[in-house]
Structure formats: structure tokens, C-alpha cells
Amino acid sequence: MDSLRKELSELDERGHFSKTIDQVQAAIDLLEKAQEKISANPSSAAITLAGLKKPVKDSFDNVTGELKEYYSAAGRYTKAVDKKFKSQPPLTAENDALYQQSFLINRAIAMHLLREGQFNVATTFIEEAKSESMPNFDSFDGTPFNKSLVFKADTLQKQFAEMYHILHQLRQERDLSPAILWARKYSAILETRGSNLEFELCRLQYVRLFMGGDPYNSTKSPTELPLRAWAYGRSEFGPFQYRYESEIRELTGAMAYWENIADSPYRHIFLHSGAWDDVASSFNKEFCSLLGLSADSPLFVAATAGAIALPVLAKVKSKIKANGATWTTDQELPFEVPLPPAYQFHSIFVCPVSKDQATDTNPPMMMPCGHVICKESLERISKGARFKCPYCPSESNPSHAKLVYL
Amino acid sequence: MTEFKASKLDPATHILIDQPLLRLPSELSRNNLKSAQFNIETTQKKVNATLSAGIKAAASASSTQNNDSDPSQPALSTLNTALSQLQALKKKLTTLNTSSSDLASQSLSRINHLEELNDIPSLADVKYDEWSRVRLDRLLVDYLLRMGYTKSARGLAEEKGIEGLVDLEEFELVGKIERSLRVEHKVDAALAWCGRMGGGMRKMNNNTLEYELRLQQYIELVRAGFTTPSMKKLQDARAHAAKHLSSHPDPKWKSQAAVLLVISPDMCESIDLKFYDKNIQAPTRDQVLDEWEYALSDGYKMSPARLYSEFRWQNLAKLFLETHHSMYNIPQRPLLHMALTAGLSALKTPACHSKFVSPSSGLNSSTSPRSQSQSQQHHPRHHHSRGHTPQNTPTQTHDTSMDDIINTPEAGLGTAIGGAGVGNVCPICSTELNQLARRVPFAHHTKSIVESDPVVLPNGRIYGRERLERLNEKLGTEKGYVRDPVEIDKIYAWEDVAKVYIS
Numbered sequence: 001m002d003s004l005r006k007e008l009s010e011l012d013e014r015g016h017f018s019k020t021i022d023q024v025q026a027a028i029d030l031l032e033k034a035q036e037k038i039s040a041n042p043s044s045a046a047i048t049l050a051g052l053k054k055p056v057k058d059s060f061d062n063v064t065g066e067l068k069e070y071y072s073a074a075g076r077y078t079k080a081v082d083k084k085f086k087s088q089p090p091l092t093a094e095n096d097a098l099y100q101q102s103f104l105i106n107r108a109i110a111m112h113l114l115r116e117g118q119f120n121v122a123t124t125f126i127e128e129a130k131s132e133s134m135p136n137f138d139s140f141d142g143t144p145f146n147k148s149l150v151f152k153a154d155t156l157q158k159q160f161a162e163m164y165h166i167l168h169q170l171r172q173e174r175d176l177s178p179a180i181l182w183a184r185k186y187s188a189i190l191e192t193r194g195s196n197l198e199f200e201l202c203r204l205q206y207v208r209l210f211m212g213g214d215p216y217n218s219t220k221s222p223t224e225l226p227l228r229a230w231a232y233g234r235s236e237f238g239p240f241q242y243r244y245e246s247e248i249r250e251l252t253g254a255m256a257y258w259e260n261i262a263d264s265p266y267r268h269i270f271l272h273s274g275a276w277d278d279v280a281s282s283f284n285k286e287f288c289s290l291l292g293l294s295a296d297s298p299l300f301v302a303a304t305a306g307a308i309a310l311p312v313l314a315k316v317k318s319k320i321k322a323n324g325a326t327w328t329t330d331q332e333l334p335f336e337v338p339l340p341p342a343y344q345f346h347s348i349f350v351c352p353v354s355k356d357q358a359t360d361t362n363p364p365m366m367m368p369c370g371h372v373i374c375k376e377s378l379e380r381i382s383k384g385a386r387f388k389c390p391y392c393p394s395e396s397n398p399s400h401a402k403l404v405y406l
Numbered sequence: 407m408t409e410f411k412a413s414k415l416d417p418a419t420h421i422l423i424d425q426p427l428l429r430l431p432s433e434l435s436r437n438n439l440k441s442a443q444f445n446i447e448t449t450q451k452k453v454n455a456t457l458s459a460g461i462k463a464a465a466s467a468s469s470t471q472n473n474d475s476d477p478s479q480p481a482l483s484t485l486n487t488a489l490s491q492l493q494a495l496k497k498k499l500t501t502l503n504t505s506s507s508d509l510a511s512q513s514l515s516r517i518n519h520l521e522e523l524n525d526i527p528s529l530a531d532v533k534y535d536e537w538s539r540v541r542l543d544r545l546l547v548d549y550l551l552r553m554g555y556t557k558s559a560r561g562l563a564e565e566k567g568i569e570g571l572v573d574l575e576e577f578e579l580v581g582k583i584e585r586s587l588r589v590e591h592k593v594d595a596a597l598a599w600c601g602r603m604g605g606g607m608r609k610m611n612n613n614t615l616e617y618e619l620r621l622q623q624y625i626e627l628v629r630a631g632f633t634t635p636s637m638k639k640l641q642d643a644r645a646h647a648a649k650h651l652s653s654h655p656d657p658k659w660k661s662q663a664a665v666l667l668v669i670s671p672d673m674c675e676s677i678d679l680k681f682y683d684k685n686i687q688a689p690t691r692d693q694v695l696d697e698w699e700y701a702l703s704d705g706y707k708m709s710p711a712r713l714y715s716e717f718r719w720q721n722l723a724k725l726f727l728e729t730h731h732s733m734y735n736i737p738q739r740p741l742l743h744m745a746l747t748a749g750l751s752a753l754k755t756p757a758c759h760s761k762f763v764s765p766s767s768g769l770n771s772s773t774s775p776r777s778q779s780q781s782q783q784h785h786p787r788h789h790h791s792r793g794h795t796p797q798n799t800p801t802q803t804h805d806t807s808m809d810d811i812i813n814t815p816e817a818g819l820g821t822a823i824g825g826a827g828v829g830n831v832c833p834i835c836s837t838e839l840n841q842l843a844r845r846v847p848f849a850h851h852t853k854s855i856v857e858s859d860p861v862v863l864p865n866g867r868i869y870g871r872e873r874l875e876r877l878n879e880k881l882g883t884e885k886g887y888v889r890d891p892v893e894i895d896k897i898y899a900w901e902d903v904a905k906v907y908i909s
Binding site for chain 1: 411412413416418419420421422423425426428429432433435436439442443446450453454457458460461464465467478480481482484485486488489492493495496499500502503506507510511513514517528529530538539541542545546549550553554555556557558561562565737739741742743744745746747748749750751752753755756757758760761762763764765766831832833834835836837838839841842845846847848849850851852853854855856857862866867868877880881882891894904905906907908909
């Protein structure tokens with residue numbers, strides 16, 4: 001980058017037309033002087049005019065000459081940019097899977113903008129996408145040219161507006177009640193998901209009352225705080241009694257330490273600085289999950305994964321091309337693209353025999369011994385008859401192998 | 407070790423997709439230079455011509471000795487003309503000067519942005535996340551601009567404060583010219599652009615944009631000549647062709663253009679029916695694409711019907727964009743397409759479009775349009791264990807509206823989701839991308855990736871033992887029993903849960 005910076009500052013210094021403009025001004029001055037001269041002495045008109053030719057040519061030579069510095073600075077900067085990307089293959093639009101998919105892309109973008117809370121941009125975008133777009137990427141996808149994009153994003157926007165309202169209340173206002181109301185409304189679904197959200201919210205409310213974090217109810221007597229928390233617990237913890245018995249016991253047990261909670265065994269509950277962020281992000285996740293969406297924008301995750309994968313893909317592609325080979329992109333990429341572990345969302349089963357990835361048509365089968373291979377491998381090894389597991393001494397019948405789901 | 411390797415960030419190769427970020431302002435700056443030189447040259451010619459003519463006029467004025475007129479008059483008016491020519495040049499150079507210094511500061515902010523990568527230790531670092539968000543916004547703005555959604559592009563750029571990192575002005579200009587061709591059917595703006603590009607255009611081999619634009623002017627003159635009808639217009643057309651088309655290197659191209667003068671649009675409609683469109687009812691997508699390929703290929707066969715066709719305007723608009731992008735060394739397709747094509751593949755697993763629920767991810771998008779009836783015959787799909795709303799019937803590929811894919815809170819919030827302990831919902835399974843990812847291949851893996859200590863439930867679903875225990879604790883399952891987290895009304899005894907070996 002250093003050479004790039006250097007050349008850029010050179011370009012910034014020399015890449016302008018100030019001197020050129022000065023030279024043009026000099027030519028203008030020249031002509032204006034001649035004008036004055038002729039006005040003062042009309043009979044000199046012809047001779048003055050004829051005498052201008054050479055100086056005018058000279059000033060144009062100067063004008064052009066001043067461009068040279070710009071030329072060389074611009075050339076050097078371009079070279080520095082080229083050098084910066086020297087190791088990079090050029091960007092090509094080969095295998096563009098998104099070609100002529102603008103409806104789906106637009107939909108994904110609209111949802112991305114909404115989920116990021118960019119409601120103004122989302123509204124503008126949906127309007128523009130509805131009314132008009134360049135045809136080059138979307139009109140020729142087999143649908144009639146005039147088919148308008150139908151975005152009925154109002155519902156989604158309302159959902160995300162609610163989500164952002166609740167998140168704002170949590171993060172900025174330290175107000176739990178909208179989140180608790182939401183969690184109550186969907187408590188049945190949350191429960192089947194094994195989500196603790198509602199209880200976590202209520203517990204934080206208890207902690208907040210206990211610690212006196214409620215700015216609207218500043219109180220004089222310090223004993224009032226634990227008592228208010230206790231009252232809250234009594235009225236709200238009823239439904240949690242069975243499932244969160246031990247947690248509730250901790251909360252009530254802390255009453256004994258109300259004077260010095262920092263030294264108590266419950267300090268991690270009451271003095272947990274990240275509690276609000278934790279609760280906000282778990283709310284965020286649950287909210288999106290109930291909409292069938294991931295908490296992180298898929299567009300963000302996919303574009304980032306793409307940027308990580310692209311250099312690898314490009315390198316392999318150019319290698320394959322250089323060897324004169326081709327590669328099919330039908331079902332599976334022909335090589336591995338390393339992604340950080342955070343980009344792992346599913347279990348992967350690779351058959352230890354065939355090295356194929358399990359698919360719906362070639363699913364993983366578990367033999368009675370507990371070893372798993374893909375269905376096609378199983379069929380090939382067993383040929384329909386009793387066979388020995390490739391990984392242990394046990395023998396089994398192919399019909400005893402069981403389909404498993406990872 | 408492999409994890410470490412996979413999270414390694416190499417700033418030098420990581421910026422593959424960011425090439426246009428530095429290239430475009432650099433090219434634009436060079437272009438300013440060329441444009442300046444072009445303007446200087448033409449002004450010099452003009453001023454020289456003005457002066458030469460003036461000298462002659464002044465000489466003859468002084469020699470005629472006519473006392474009625476002031477002999478200085480021709481000289482003074484010559485000087486006025488030359489001065490205004492120089493003033494125009496100065497103005498033009500001043501504009502270019504502002505543009506160049508804007509471009510330099512733009513380049514600087516872009517270099518700074520790219521340089522931030524050097525301070526990010528790994529892909530797993532939170533700073534990389536932040537940087538990537540800016541990159542996504544850049545890619546989105548690029549996409550919006552290329553699609554002609556200018557207001558959205560500007561709105562997003564301004565809201566995110568990344569105006570210096572995106573090419574709003576250039577693409578707005580490009581969009582205007584493209585629209586003038588495609589929508590307004592006017593060639594003036596595009597021709598003016600060609601004029602401004604001057605030398606750069608000539609350097610590009612085989613670029614036919616200017617000829618095609620001139621040809622369109624000719625076609626419109628001929629069309630007007632026949633429909634008015636007006637012999638004058640036809641003569642104008644011929645003159646126009648002589649002036650602008652005769653230098654085309656391909657004599658066949660020229661003669662086919664000339665044919666137009668004897669075949670009116672009406673005539674060619676009937677000819678066309680006979681020879682070309684006999685079997686074609688309405689063009690299919692492939693035919694339309696063929697047409698394009700064909701129209702842009704070297705062997706451009708210019709049937710009169712094709713020349714008169716409205717479709718030519720679409721081609722011109724497309725050719726203009728192609729010419730512009732290749733001139734400035736920027737990709738023909740939106741950068742977002744490239745990032746997503748690679749990203750969808752890198753993330754996609756066979757599970758993402760499987761008809762079975764993947765226990766490892768919890769959520770397998772119920773909104774993906776796999777056939778409901780088909781999945782019913784198959785293995786447990788969590789939906790069927792609970793009441794299901796009709797909105798999860800198979801969605802169609804193209805006519806899906808937003809409302810169809812999002813559960814409304816009243817009827818369906820949460821109905822699509824079942825199962826406990828849903829971790830991170832896979833981005834490919836999520837509604838936004840599921841359909842898009844159908845066309846890409848899934849990622850290649852050489853090793854199985856499963857949760858540690860996998861166990862299998864009697865229904866065949868495999869979980870990591872620890873996670874299964876934790877989830878059942880959350881679900882409040884009785885001691886000694888285990889619920890299937892994706893189908894929580896299935897309860898099994900722990901002793902029926904078996905160890906499974908995945909190598």
C-alpha cells in the first residue's frame with residue numbers, strides 16, 4: 001500500500017490543471033492586450049493580429065506541456081494500482097448464478113434492508129424496484145417484460161419495526177416490559193423451542209429492581225429495593241416455578257445478601273455487566289427465528305463467505321483452465337473452500353468409503369455396529385448379501401442398515 | 407490448526423472483489439486528462455483557424471482603403487471569437503480540475519478503507535465483521551446503481567456515510583444515458599459520451615457503439631421518410647450514411663444498411679413474416695438471448711426487420727453499458743452477483759435443499775418450495791406433528807410476494823419453526839437466499855463434520871450427546887427420557903439412544 005499511497009499523493013500534487021489553466025489565462029491575456037492595442041491604434045490591426053500567431057502557438061505548447069506532469073503521475077498511480085492487484089486474477093462474470101434472478105435478489109435485498117432497520121432506504125428501494133429497472137439483468141428471464149415485482153413488504157416492515165422498538169427499549173432505555181410482553185405472547189412457541197427467553201427477561205427485571213436500576217422509582221430506603229424485587233418475584237415467577245426451580249431459589253436466596261451482593265455467591269447473576277446485551281441478542285435471535293429467518297442477515301453472511309471464497313475459487317479456476325481441463329459445476333464444487341468455523345451451519349457427512357457427501361438420494365446408513373456409510377457404498381460392498389463392516393469385525397445384513405439424519 | 411488456517415486473513419488476496427474500488431477513480435482521472443488534452447487540441451485548432459481567417463480579413467480591410475468602415479473591426483471581432491474560445495476551454499479545464507481533485511480524495515479514502523484490513527488479525531475478529539458490513543454496503547450500492555435504482559443507492563450510501571467508497575456520480579451519468587437509449591429512444595446523450603471519450607473509444611478494438619448509434623439515427627431518418635412519407639428525409643438519411651457510416655470497415659454491413667432505403671417498415675413486416683418469423687409465435691427466452699448474441703456477434707446479419715425493430719434500442723443500451731464498463735475496466739455484472747455466487751456455493755450443503763429436517767441445524771427452511779406432499783411420505787418432518795397453516799404450501803419460484811414467505815403474526819408466527827435449540831439459522835436455508843441457492847453447486851468437503859460424541863435416536867436423528875442433554879433439560883423432560891428436539895412430542899427412553907460412529 002505504501003507505494004500506492006506515495007503515487008497517489010504525487011497524483012494529488014500533480015494531477016490537476018491549475019498550471020494548465022494559468023497558461024490558458026496567459027493566452028487570454030495576450031489576446032486582450034492585442035485587443036487594447038488595436039482599439040488604441042486601429043491601423044495596427046493587421047500587423048498586430050499577424051504578430052499573434054507565434055505567441056499563441058507558444059502558449060498552447062505551454063498548455064500542453066503542463067499536462068505532462070499529470071500524465072506521468074497518473075501513469076505511475078495506475079501502475080501502482082495494477083501492482084496492488086497483480087496477484088489477482090481479473091474479475092470475470094463466469095458462472096454467474098444470479099444472472100436473471102433479479103426478482104429474488106431484489107427480494108433478498110429488501111428483506112436485508114428491513115431486517116437491518118433501514119426502513120427509509122427499504123421503502124425507496126421497493127418503490128424503485130416496483131416501478132422500473134434496467135432490463136439487462138432481469139427482463140429476459142422468460143417472464144413477460146412488463147411483469148411488475150410484487151413486494152408486499154409492509155408486514156415484514158411492521159415485524160422488524162416491532163423488533164427494533166423492543167431492542168431499543170432493551171439496549172437504550174433499559175426497559176424490559178415490551179420484551180416481556182412479546183415473550184408472553186409467544187410463550188407457548190418459545191417453550192417448545194426450549195427457549196429460556198421469557199424467564200431470562202423476568203429474571204433480569206428482578207435483578208434490576210433488586211439493584212435499584214429503575215430510574216423512575218428512585219427510593220429513599222435501601223431495604224425497599226430487595227422488597228420490591230421480592231414482590232415482583234412473587235407475582236411473576238409462578239409459571240416458572242417448576243422448570244426454573246433452582247434459578248428461582250438462587251434469586252430468593254440472594255435476599256439474604258442484599259447489603260453486600262458483591263461478596264455473595266450470587267454475584268454472577270446480579271453484577272453481570274453483559275446481561276442486557278445477552279438478553280437483547282437472545283431476543284433478537286428468537287424474534288428472527290419465529291419469522292423463519294436467521295439472526296444475522298443471510299445476505300451479509302453469504303456475501304462475506306463469498307469474499308473469503310472468491311480468491312480461492314479464482315485461483316483454482318485459473319489453474320484448471322491453464323491445464324486445459326474443465327470442471328462441472330452441476331452439483332458440487334470440485335474443491336474445498338476453507339471457511340472459518342463460524343460459517344458452519346450444518347453437519348456434513350462424507351462417506352468414509354466413497355468420499356461422497358451424503359445427499360437425499362445417497363443418504364447415510366447406519367449399520368447395526370454403529371458405523372455409518374452412504375447408501376451407494378453399502379449397496380456396492382454388500383451386493384445385497386450379508387457383509388462385513390469395513391470398519392470393524394461385525395457382520396450384518398444390508399436390510400438391517402438404518403437411514404440416519406444428521 | 408485447520409481452524410486457524412481457515413480464519414487466516416490475507417489482505418493481499420482478500421481484495422479480489424475490490425479491484426474496481428481503486429481502478430475506477432484512477433481510470434476516471436486519466437480520462438479527465440484525455441478529455442483535457444482533447445479540448446486543448448480542438449481549441450487550438452479553432453483559435454488558429456479564427457486567427458488565420460482574421461488576419462486575412464484584416465489585411466483585406468486595410469488594403470481596400472474604404473474610409474466608410476473601421477479597418478480594425480474585423481480584427482477586433484476575430485479577437486473576441488478567439489477569446490470566447492479560450493474562455494470556454496478555461497471553464498472546461500476548471501470543471502475537470504475539480505473532478506480530478508475529488509477523484510484523488512476519493513482514491514485516498516478507498517486506500518484507507520482497504521488498508522484497514524492490515525490491522526485485522528483474523529477473519530474471526532469482530533473488526534473483520536465491521537469491515538465486511540461496509541463491504542456489503544458497497545456491493546449493495548454498486549448493485550443498486552447498476553440496476554438503475556439510483557435513489558436507493560444514494561439513500562443507502564448517505565445513510566451509511568460511504569459516498570467516497572461508491573461511484574454514485576459516474577453510475578448516475580451512465581444510468582441516464584442508458585435510459586435515454588432504452589426508454590426515450592434517443593441517441594444524443596450516448597453520442598455525446600462517445601465524443602467525450604474520443605481517443606479511448608478508438609483504442610478499444612472492434613468497438614461498434616458509435617457506428618451502431620449512427621446507424622440508429624439513419625434508421626430513424628429512413629423510417630420517418632417512409633412513414634411521413636418524405637423524399638427529403640430519405641435523402642437526409644443517405645447523406646447521413648455517407649457522412650457517418652461509410653467509414654465502417656465491413657462492406658457487407660454498409661450494403662445491408664443501404665438496403666433499408668428501398669424496403670419500408672411496412673414491406674419488411676410482410677417479408678419478415680414470410681422469411682423469418684413463420685414458426686415463431688412469441689420469442690422464448692432462449693430465442694431472445696440468441697437474438698442478443700447474434701446481434702452482437704461479428705456476423706451481424708442486419709435484416710431490415712431487425713433494423714426497424716424496437717428491440718434495437720435495448721441492444722444499444724446494452725452495448726453502451728458494455729462499452730462503458732470495459733472502457734473503465736470494471737466488471738460487466740454487479741459485484742454482488744460475484745460475491746453471492748461464490749458465497750452461496752461455499753455455504754451450501756446438501757441439507758439446505760433436502761426434503762428432510764436436519765437435526766444439526768434445527769431449522770430447515772419450511773419456506774423452501776419443496777413439495778409438501780412428497781415430504782409427507784417421507785421421514786418425520788416436524789411440521790406434521792403440529793397443526794399447520796396452509797401458507798406453507800409450496801411457494802412458487804417467481805411470483806412469490808413478500809407476504810407469502812413471511813408468516814403473519816396472527817396466523818403463523820412460529821408455525822414454520824419447530825424444534826428446540828435452534829442454533830444459528832443457516833443463511834442458505836433462510837428465506838432470503840434459499841431459492842437463489844438452488845442454482846449453485848454445494849460446497850466440497852473431504853471430511854465429515856459432526857457434533858462431538860454423536861448419538862442416534864430410535865427415529866434415526868443424530869445429535870451430539872451433550873447438546874441433546876442440555877436441550878432436554880431446557881425442555882424439562884422427565885429423568886430417564888429424551889425428546890427429539892425437532893419433534894418434541896416424540897419421547898424415547900435414554901437406553902434406546904445409541905452411540906454412532908462417524909469417521
